[in-house]
Amino acid sequence: MADPIRAGTAPLDRLQRWMLRVVTHRDGLEAGLEASRTEGLWPEGASVLSDIVPGNDRLTPEEQLHIYAYAYLARLQETLAAEVPAAEHLLCAERFAELAGDYLHDHPSSSTSLDHLGRHLAPWLEARAGADDEPWLSAAADVVRVEQGMDRAFDHPATPAVDGTALSNLPPSAWATARLRFVAGLDVLALAHDVGPAMDAAKAGRPAELPARRTSHMAVYCRDHRRYRLTVAPLAAALLQPLLEGATLGDALQDLALRPDVDLPELLGQVGPWFQQWAGAGWIAAVET
């Protein structure tokens, strides 16, 4: 059944569109009131604000609307800061709040859930970094990617992990076709910055330095319902990624070994410790043969 109210024409619809425009304007209530008038959103028959919101003997209509306008920005800025606290720490709270206002202007929420509020934040910061030539914003985009990756991992059900013996007990004949099944939520992020030290600083409440701009890989995962991140060496990431996508151990190792930049004896010496590290971190749910 269709809704009985027709968009843009019924008084209720006009009133709601007007109010949302007024109380969510990036530049505040006055700008919202002005924009709503120039955009023709005022309810029919209203010539002054008190024709819509009468106010009372203690608060003017503007003051009453300001309560909603203040709450809108404060709530959503706070939500974004809570979603990516290390990014806020890197940029400082004041700068982050200013950027959050701009971000919300460009990406107003259309979701029923505040969990989705920051879904465009990393690419938005990246684009803003390019426009403003601000390396801090580009680095913050990578921090956001890591924090949101950890959140995604957190929202997966806990998966029991196997220990390193599951791999060490694998018969040599089974290695080529064996597949590793990883715990739900584990992801390896390719980043343009080494954001680990800045995230450590945020966690410790220390001032963060500008993360070095260099390719890095960060695994994000959840263990015992706690969020974790772990820097992964480039070669280890090159092996882990296809394994996460379901490649057999044989195929993944062969592809890596054939890379011209890979020293085979060195690789063979590294693989065992990598697997032990991954098992120790609780990443491996099963070894499937």
Place this chain on the structure above:
Amino acid sequence: MQGQGRLRLQPQVTLPRRHALPELGVGVGLRMRHFGHVTSGAELGVDLFEILTENFLFTEGRPMAILEQVRRDHQIVMHGVSMNLGSTDPLDTDHLRRVKALADRIEAAWVGDHVCWTGVAGRNGHDLYPVPYTEEALAHMVERVKRAQGVLGRPLVLENPSTYLTFATDGMPEVEWIARLAEASDCALLLDVNNVYVTCRNHSLDPIAYLEQVPWERVVQHHLAGHTDHGTHCIDTHDGPVCDDVWALYRWVVERVGPITTIVEWDGDVPSFDVLEAEVARAKALRG
């Protein structure tokens, strides 16, 4: 009429309950700060928990694991902020289906939301915006509440909001509008005592006069919470203890209507669990 319970509006007056929803005692909102404590095995001085529905719709992680553990020993009521029932946007049936799935999964005692709108034209302001108390808005929301209840397969429990403005087009008092909404849509009501106080303070209304007009036969739950008093107005902040004036209103209700499931809300600067238990104990003492 369905239901077995009887309400005492006056000592000599009884009203049948409209909905056969049980009286569950006094509880608190389940908040992340208390996840460890409430699953530690410690004896909890609460009868039930209320969850903010939206916090559990998109996760299978720790929050859901905690919720399922808590559910083993306690009743859960679901309270949401995103049904957007007063809006002119299309009803979000995907959201309603997700809510229903969660309610079925945890066997929630009931599902609630607010008498408000939260967004329009595809944009969500994530606030509980006031509905104009007009015939047009009433007819619109009645229809949507009916449809939402159809999707949910259960009656909705709708809460009176805290409001900070009125509209020039308002044609009737809030309490009358909500009573008509409940009657026409056959929903149940959550009477937030703090919201009654805040709204009446903000609009120079008499809270007792408000309470006297509540259709008590439809009320299945109360909220108690703290607010911030700015002198010229109050904001429903949920960041402190219930104030004495709100306790007095709660006592007024309990003395006339009897005990109704009550949740103490505390969402900002959330204190340790024992502080909430003390508020619960005070509510229980008033209920006798």
